[in-house]
Amino acid sequence: MPDFIKKIQLQKLLAFGVLVLLYITFAIFGRNFFSPDMALVILASAYWIGFLAIGVTFVIITGGIDLSLGTSMICSAIIGGMLFRDFSLPLWLCLIIVVLIATVIGIINGLLVTRLKLPPFIATLGMMMVTRGFGSIITGTTAKTYPSLLDETAWFAKVFLRNGSFPTGLIWLIVYFIIALIILNKTKLGRYIFAIGSNEEAVRLSGINVANWKCAAYAISGFSVGLGAIFFAALSTTINPGTGNGFELEAIAGVIIGGTSLAGGVGSLSGTMIGVFIMAVLKTGLSSMSLPAPFQLFFTGVIVLLAVWLDMYRVKKANEVKKIKG
Amino acid sequence: MDESVTVDYVLEMNNIEKRFQGVHALKSCSINLKRAEVLALVGENGAGKSTIMKVLTGIYQADSGDITYFGEKAIFKSPRDAQNAGISIVHQELNLMGHLTVAQNIFIGRECKGFFLDEKGLEKRTNELFKRMNISSINPRSRVMDLTVGKQQIVEIAKAISYDAKVIVFDEPTATLTDTETDVLFKLIEELKQKGVSMIYISHRMDEIKRISDRVTVLRDGEFVGTRDTDKVEIDEIIQMMIGRITYEQPKESSHVPADAPVVLKVEGLSSKDVENVSFELRKGEILGFAGLMGAGRTEIARLIFGADKKTGGNVYINGEQITINSPRDAVRYGIGYLSEDRKRYGCVLGMRVADNIVLASLKNYVKGLFLNEKKITEDSLEYKDKIDIRTPTVNQLLKNLSGGNQQKTIIAKWLVKNCDILIFDEPTRGIDVGAKSEIYKLMNALANEGKSIIMISSELPEIFRMSDRILVMSSGTQTATLPIEEADQHTVMKYAVQYSHVVSADAEM
Numbered sequence: 121m122p123d124f125i126k127k128i129q130l131q132k133l134l135a136f137g138v139l140v141l142l143y144i145t146f147a148i149f150g151r152n153f154f155s156p157d158m159a160l161v162i163l164a165s166a167y168w169i170g171f172l173a174i175g176v177t178f179v180i181i182t183g184g185i186d187l188s189l190g191t192s193m194i195c196s197a198i199i200g201g202m203l204f205r206d207f208s209l210p211l212w213l214c215l216i217i218v219v220l221i222a223t224v225i226g227i228i229n230g231l232l233v234t235r236l237k238l239p240p241f242i243a244t245l246g247m248m249m250v251t252r253g254f255g256s257i258i259t260g261t262t263a264k265t266y267p268s269l270l271d272e273t274a275w276f277a278k279v280f281l282r283n284g285s286f287p288t289g290l291i292w293l294i295v296y297f298i299i300a301l302i303i304l305n306k307t308k309l310g311r312y313i314f315a316i317g318s319n320e321e322a323v324r325l326s327g328i329n330v331a332n333w334k335c336a337a338y339a340i341s342g343f344s345v346g347l348g349a350i351f352f353a354a355l356s357t358t359i360n361p362g363t364g365n366g367f368e369l370e371a372i373a374g375v376i377i378g379g380t381s382l383a384g385g386v387g388s389l390s391g392t393m394i395g396v397f398i399m400a401v402l403k404t405g406l407s408s409m410s411l412p413a414p415f416q417l418f419f420t421g422v423i424v425l426l427a428v429w430l431d432m433y434r435v436k437k438a439n440e441v442k443k444i445k446g
Numbered sequence: 447m448d449e450s451v452t453v454d455y456v457l458e459m460n461n462i463e464k465r466f467q468g469v470h471a472l473k474s475c476s477i478n479l480k481r482a483e484v485l486a487l488v489g490e491n492g493a494g495k496s497t498i499m500k501v502l503t504g505i506y507q508a509d510s511g512d513i514t515y516f517g518e519k520a521i522f523k524s525p526r527d528a529q530n531a532g533i534s535i536v537h538q539e540l541n542l543m544g545h546l547t548v549a550q551n552i553f554i555g556r557e558c559k560g561f562f563l564d565e566k567g568l569e570k571r572t573n574e575l576f577k578r579m580n581i582s583s584i585n586p587r588s589r590v591m592d593l594t595v596g597k598q599q600i601v602e603i604a605k606a607i608s609y610d611a612k613v614i615v616f617d618e619p620t621a622t623l624t625d626t627e628t629d630v631l632f633k634l635i636e637e638l639k640q641k642g643v644s645m646i647y648i649s650h651r652m653d654e655i656k657r658i659s660d661r662v663t664v665l666r667d668g669e670f671v672g673t674r675d676t677d678k679v680e681i682d683e684i685i686q687m688m689i690g691r692i693t694y695e696q697p698k699e700s701s702h703v704p705a706d707a708p709v710v711l712k713v714e715g716l717s718s719k720d721v722e723n724v725s726f727e728l729r730k731g732e733i734l735g736f737a738g739l740m741g742a743g744r745t746e747i748a749r750l751i752f753g754a755d756k757k758t759g760g761n762v763y764i765n766g767e768q769i770t771i772n773s774p775r776d777a778v779r780y781g782i783g784y785l786s787e788d789r790k791r792y793g794c795v796l797g798m799r800v801a802d803n804i805v806l807a808s809l810k811n812y813v814k815g816l817f818l819n820e821k822k823i824t825e826d827s828l829e830y831k832d833k834i835d836i837r838t839p840t841v842n843q844l845l846k847n848l849s850g851g852n853q854q855k856t857i858i859a860k861w862l863v864k865n866c867d868i869l870i871f872d873e874p875t876r877g878i879d880v881g882a883k884s885e886i887y888k889l890m891n892a893l894a895n896e897g898k899s900i901i902m903i904s905s906e907l908p909e910i911f912r913m914s915d916r917i918l919v920m921s922s923g924t925q926t927a928t929l930p931i932e933e934a935d936q937h938t939v940m941k942y943a944v945q946y947s948h949v950v951s952a953d954a955e956m
Contacts, residue, residue, distance in 0.1 A: 306563050323543065325525050385543070
């Protein structure tokens with residue numbers, strides 16, 4: 121056990137080191153990067169990625185993947201916006217509906233994977249396109265807006281983004297992180313999620329209903345996407361139809377950087393949080409250095425490749441140890 | 447029902463029948479088990495041992511037949527059903543979750559006290575369980591993936607016991623264990639017996655069966671053959687019961703190879719992590735049969751010669767010249783063709799035309815400039831279609847539309863086009879119906895007569911005897927015998943195949 125724990129901690133430590141290093145680098149080279157205002161900007165961009173990443177960590181630990189995160193976030197947010205603007209439903213009700221829609225999409229993902237036995241990659245790739253199209257169809261391909269800090273319903277942005285210079289969104293993210301941490305590490309659901317990722321057949325032969333628990337992981341991912349949608353709406357206020365592609369990769373990249381293995385069975389939410397903040401710092405930092413968006417894409421890609429390579433290397437090493445001992 | 451009979455037995459399985467897509471895996475298979483006994487379950491590969499145990503433990507459902515458990519009719523619909531009734535199985539392949547701890551593995555499915563996990567309780571229960579089993583060398587908090595295979599096996603057994611099992615099934619538990627680990631296991635089985643647990647022990651190793659079992663039940667071709675008391679039966683009799691089938695095949699009487707035929711392939715002291723010190727010679731026009739039970743290391747030898755796995759020692763000579771083969775590509779260059787036992791996965795491309803499959807390995811001879819020479823591909827594949835009689839209306843037919851036998855012939859054609867002189871057939875007639883089988887045999891004989899040399903790996907003894915000029919027998923990764931066909935009979939071969947050699951294997955030092 122000590123070796124194993126050391127290896128996980130090593131990657132987390134490494135990720136944390138990268139986070140600090142990135143922050144210092146941008147503080148030195150970026151314009152106005154090292155300032156309270158900029159800290160707020162970094163945090164604000166971390167919220168929605170954070171919720172998505174926490175949710176998909178559950179799925180990735182089972183050995184699955186969810187590629188529909190980004191588009192289903194936009195799909196549920198844009199439908200919520202439509203209900204708010206065009207049907208004048210109260211905002212709180214719209215937000216609940218947003219979370220419900222995303223949860224249902226998550227459950228559909230889970231059913232595709234467990235009942236129709238589609239490979240997670242294909243199932244969620246399909247749902248990525250379905251949700252992207254669906255949001256546009258429902259809203260007639262028009263953008264929907266949420267109230268900003270200057271609007272009369274400013275409580276929305278105050279509650280979910282910031283109140284003056286106080287980052288209220290951070291409180292929500294921390295609370296959700298703690299709840300997720302408890303579910304993943306202290307409940308039966310969490311134990312089965314790790315167990316399924318480690319050896320699904322063994323879990324099945326232990327008399328446990330693998331399909332239901334796996335489905336639950338996708339439902340959690342969907343629910344988290346719904347929450348992410350609220351924070352994304354608070355941040356960007358305008359939701360454009362047909363967008364959301366690529367957002368899932370920012371979240372998944374955060375998860376992988378944090379040391380969760382794509383092979384399943386290994387992962388940690390604290391690692392995911394570090395990964396999320398790396399993504400947020402990178403995003404904000406590169407633009408503070410006046411580097412355009414393609415640079416951000418480029419560097420994100422490089423970091424993901426490094427993280428995946430490290431993951432593969434770790435799995436390979438672990439197997440070698442097993443062989444020598446066996 | 448006569449009461450005295452039912453009281454005697456903890457478990458009775460009567461006339462169990464099970465079919466898988468046309469394969470009759472179990473036909474009227476019966477087993478009974480007494481209280482506090484170890485019943486050894488033996489039989490050749492495919493005799494139905496594992497299948498009937500999967501029926502017992504709720505993984506498969508029987509098509510017909512009934513199970514009586516403690517005097518009452520029982521149906522186990524799922525592994526959980528069987529567990530709740532007190533029946534556990536220790537699987538052949540370790541079925542553990544490597545990333546979880548020992549305690550978490552043992553009590554998977556039973557980890558909660560209220561809503562939250564009860565880690566402390568799990569560890570306490572594991573410690574109690576280990577104390578009961580007299581095990582002190584395993585820490586309940588260790589990750590299972592960090593343990594040796596032997597200790598993992600003990601965790602698996604502990605898991606089985608933890609369900610308060612009244613019946614435990616061991617499916618070849620010692621296949622991966624060292625001798626010391628095996629001793630620990632046997633002591634454990636002895637203690638369980640003292641406590642009144644009944645056990646079914648599946649194994650190929652006769653010495654083990656003699657050592658720990660009370661009775662032996664033999665299965666053959668999915669049927670019950672007989673049960674004997676272990677201390678009253680000779681190993682020879684058990685072997686006779688295992689193989690005592692009617693022989694449909696006419697065995698080869700004597701070798702067809704002329705005495706002065708040159709040696710084309712010579713293997714000397716071939717070793718790897720799976721096999722130990724294998725040596726043999728293959729002559730021009732000879733068919734050398736590799737006999738042995740599943741997992742004896744036959745396929746592993748083929749893969750070593752073919753360069754698909756790494757060898758740790760030994761030399762290979764072709765036509766007297768020492769050669770190095772590092773990859774299948776090298777092997778093919780030296781004229782060695784390998785026909786995998788898993789045809790569909792490794793042998794052919796089902797979605798492509800017969801013609802494409804035939805020329806697949808020699809494609810570079812079929813290029814004209816940048817393009818494929820379709821005319822030559824069609825001509826040559828037609829030639830081989832006629833030569834070895836591949837039954838297809840046209841060579842443009844997709845391979846998946848052909849029968850298993852004709853698919854196999856197509857793969858043979860592939861290696862013939864490549865001009866291979868040494869062909870390794872791994873279970874050449876697996877999944878092929880009886881009629882097509884004899885055609886494959888005919889073809890193999892024709893190839894041998896033409897001067898090709900053949901290694902044939904087969905788990906079916908009649909096939910070995912019908913085809914081979916000589917027979918090499920493997921057991922547990924070691925070569926136990928090499929017999930000319932004139933001196934071999936089924937009984938002798940089976941004896942060598944179940945002979946568990948105590949040669950120290952690679953993982954001896956735990």
